[in-house]
Amino acid sequence: MTNKEIANILLQIAKIMELSGKEKDRFRIVAYEKASQAVESYGEDLADVYKRGGKEKIMEIEGIGESIAEKIEELIKTGKLKYFEELKKEVPKSEVEFLQIPGIGPKTAVVIAEKLKAKDIDDLEKKLKSGAADKLFKEKTKANILRGIEILRRMEGRLLLTEAMPIAEEVVAYLKKVPGVERVDPVGSLRRWKETVGDVDLVASANPPAGGPKKVIEAFVKFPKTSNIITQGETKATIIHKDGVQLDLEILPKEKYGSLLQHFTGSKEHNVALRTYAVGKKYSVSEHGIKNPQGKLITCATEEEVYKTLGMDYIEPELREDRGEIQAALQHQLPKLVELKDIKGDLHFHSNWSDGSDKIEDIAKAALRAGGRSGPEAQKLGYEYVAIADHSPGLGVAQGLKISDFDEREKEIEEARKSCPKIKILNSVEVNIKADGSLDLPDEFLAKLDVVTASIHSSFFQSQEQITKRLLLACANPHVDIIGHPSGRLLGRREAYDVDWEKLFQAAAKTKTALEINAFPDRLDLKDSLCQAAQKQGVKFVICTDSHRLEHLDLMRFGVAVARRGWLEKEDIWNTKGYEELLEWLER
DNA sequence: GCCGTTTTCGGCCCGACTGTTTTCAGTCG
Numbered sequence: 020m021t022n023k024e025i026a027n028i029l030l031q032i033a034k035i036m037e038l039s040g041k042e043k044d045r046f047r048i049v050a051y052e053k054a055s056q057a058v059e060s061y062g063e064d065l066a067d068v069y070k071r072g073g074k075e076k077i078m079e080i081e082g083i084g085e086s087i088a089e090k091i092e093e094l095i096k097t098g099k100l101k102y103f104e105e106l107k108k109e110v111p112k113s114e115v116e117f118l119q120i121p122g123i124g125p126k127t128a129v130v131i132a133e134k135l136k137a138k139d140i141d142d143l144e145k146k147l148k149s150g151a152a153d154k155l156f157k158e159k160t161k162a163n164i165l166r167g168i169e170i171l172r173r174m175e176g177r178l179l180l181t182e183a184m185p186i187a188e189e190v191v192a193y194l195k196k197v198p199g200v201e202r203v204d205p206v207g208s209l210r211r212w213k214e215t216v217g218d219v220d221l222v223a224s225a226n227p228p229a230g231g232p233k234k235v236i237e238a239f240v241k242f243p244k245t246s247n248i249i250t251q252g253e254t255k256a257t258i259i260h261k262d263g264v265q266l267d268l269e270i271l272p273k274e275k276y277g278s279l280l281q282h283f284t285g286s287k288e289h290n291v292a293l294r295t296y297a298v299g300k301k302y303s304v305s306e307h308g309i310k311n312p313q314g315k316l317i318t319c320a321t322e323e324e325v326y327k328t329l330g331m332d333y334i335e336p337e338l339r340e341d342r343g344e345i346q347a348a349l350q351h352q353l354p355k356l357v358e359l360k361d362i363k364g365d366l367h368f369h370s371n372w373s374d375g376s377d378k379i380e381d382i383a384k385a386a387l388r389a390g391g392r393s394g395p396e397a398q399k400l401g402y403e404y405v406a407i408a409d410h411s412p413g414l415g416v417a418q419g420l421k422i423s424d425f426d427e428r429e430k431e432i433e434e435a436r437k438s439c440p441k442i443k444i445l446n447s448v449e450v451n452i453k454a455d456g457s458l459d460l461p462d463e464f465l466a467k468l469d470v471v472t473a474s475i476h477s478s479f480f481q482s483q484e485q486i487t488k489r490l491l492l493a494c495a496n497p498h499v500d501i502i503g504h505p506s507g508r509l510l511g512r513r514e515a516y517d518v519d520w521e522k523l524f525q526a527a528a529k530t531k532t533a534l535e536i537n538a539f540p541d542r543l544d545l546k547d548s549l550c551q552a553a554q555k556q557g558v559k560f561v562i563c564t565d566s567h568r569l570e571h572l573d574l575m576r577f578g579v580a581v582a583r584r585g586w587l588e589k590e591d592i593w594n595t596k597g598y599e600e601l602l603e604w605l606e607r
Numbered sequence: 608g609c610c611g612t613t614t615t616c617g618g619c620c621c622g623a624c625t626g627t628t629t630t631c632a633g634t635c636g
Contacts, residue, residue, distance in 0.1 A: 044608085045619095046608070046609085046618085046619055047608050047609095048608090049608085049609095049619075050608035050609055050619090051608075053608090053609080054608080054609085081609095081610095082608095082609070082610095083608095083609085084608060084609050084610080085608090085609090086608060086609085087608070087609085121634090121635080122625095122633095122634070122635080123633095123634085124633055124634050124635085125633090125634095126632080126633060126634090127633075127634090157626080157627080159625085159626060159627090160625095160626070160627090163625085163626085207636095282636085283636085285636080287636060290620075290621090290636085291620060291621095292620095293620085294620040294621070295619075295620060297620085298619090298620070299611095299612095299613090303620080303621080304620075304621080305620085305621050305622060306621085306622075306623095307621095307622085
């Protein structure tokens with residue numbers, strides 16, 4: 020039973036309690052919701068935690084007490100939960116389904132099921148459109164529900180961060196040129212660099228003399244790539260970008276900008292935790308400011324003031340997920356997060372020898388020139404090194420190289436080294452970890468290479484035992500330096516393979532094998548919460564782009580974002596080291 | 608149900624918007 024499955028059952032319990040209306044204590048419901056979130060974002064599999072320390076160990080997780088720990092125990096042991104099975108009988112399945120529709124809460128869900136007798140969302144939509152629901156809902160409510168259904172269907176394909184960010188940046192750049200605009204900031208999950216986002220939310224402040232909020236809104240809806248204006252008010256507007264993304268802009272008053280920016284950035288969980296802490300200190304935090312114990316409202320023009328007023332260090336947006344950042348901010352123990360400018364090289368680039376599209380010399384020049392940085396920095400800072408890591412023979416689909424090909428390729432690397440002496444070109448491979456855990460290149464050959472990344476590209480659905488064994492064998496191989504995309508997940512397409520993370524982290528730490536944070540858009544693998552868990556075990560990382568084209572070098576910032584969300588510092592990451600120090604690690 | 612430098616009992620974040628029952632319940636972020 021995975022954390023996700025356990026979390027889902029806990030959430031279902033909360034929903035059924037709400038729907039049945041029998042549970043008068045709403046905090047009991049909230050407790051299940053919180054526990055669900057705690058389980059879902061927990062870095063290690065609870066089944067493993069249970070194996071190590073039983074129920075008591077599970078109770079150590081914030082938000083899980085004795086009662087819920089017992090339920091988790093039953094789920095892990097039997098795969099079932101009697102309490103849940105009984106509870107499910109209390110409400111029809113359709114009601115739980117209706118709750119997914121934005122704008123519909125428990126009360127309305129019950130009305131839809133009992134009075135309208137809708138069987139499912141499709142049936143509900145039909146009844147709303149045919150007029151069968153007219154007695155129950157007036158026009159606006161009907162339209163509201165239909166819109167909710169549409170949003171739900173669109174939500175099924177949330178945007179990848181790597182798709183949403185460039186759109187947001189383009190709009191921000193556009194708005195910054197509008198007269199009177201002082202500040203523009205992306206907010207929400209986008210500002211926290213979460214791996215997927217729903218809509219693109221932006222906030223801005225404007226100077227009245229130049230026309231004020233209204234003028235800015237007018238400019239916003241005229242953004243050249245607008246396909247549709249949904250709403251346009253005095254201070255707020257929503258447009259649809261021509262490639263289908265919804266963009267929201269809200270103009271905020273300057274004097275409260277900090278409080279509002281903080282509020283809209285979230286996460287919800289972070290804000291709840293922040294407010295809860297504040298209450299303990301007799302403060303009250305809202306988007307309008309902070310009421311001190313004397314009842315005086317302190318307005319915050321900057322986010323820094325918000326945290327400072329509460330006696331905390333400033334918390335970077337990437338950390339605002341309620342994973343201990345508030346406690347750390349109070350104790351001045353927040354990590355100094357790694358930054359893009361710390362990255363000194365990329366260790367995962369596919370050339371046209373395998374499935375990449377570029378010559379080695381061109382890769383070297385591009386890495387030297389831009390070094391994964393876009394914008395003004397790109398001109399100044401280049402990488403010190405880049406590793407050409409083509410696929411090994413086993414990967415037929417990606418034109419993996421035979422040993423003789425690698426020898427040929429080495430000649431081209433030598434030539435590129437001569438024509439491009441300012442950057443170190445490392446002779447590398449992304450070698451396959453086969454189903455039995457062996458590698459598809461012999462050790463004698465791997466020994467000749469500068470750096471070796473080992474990755475799983477086949478037999479994804481083996482048992483946890485099998486998969487873990489493969490990864491442990493790869494770590495134990497003295498020639499393997501990096502485990503590539505350790506979980507194998509593809510966002511929106513494939514679940515991670517089933518790994519015993521605890522064991523992998525221990526092995527990686529012991530053998531000084533780095534885990535890759537793969538910056539490719541639908542990977543972002545190892546994911547943030549696992550990075551955090553691994554770092555605690557002493558694991559080191561590399562952040563690599565897995566580039567197949569020159570422009571993929573720019574993806575580095577998304578890998579860095581994952582590392583930052585995983586609380587990683589410069590010291591945790593090998594490719595922040597200069598070439599000499601990198602060699603020391605590689606020759607360990 | 609969870610949790611504790613005020614507490615093992617008695618709290619649990621806060622405010623805005625929406626539709627409509629026109630004074631507030633329901634939902635959201």
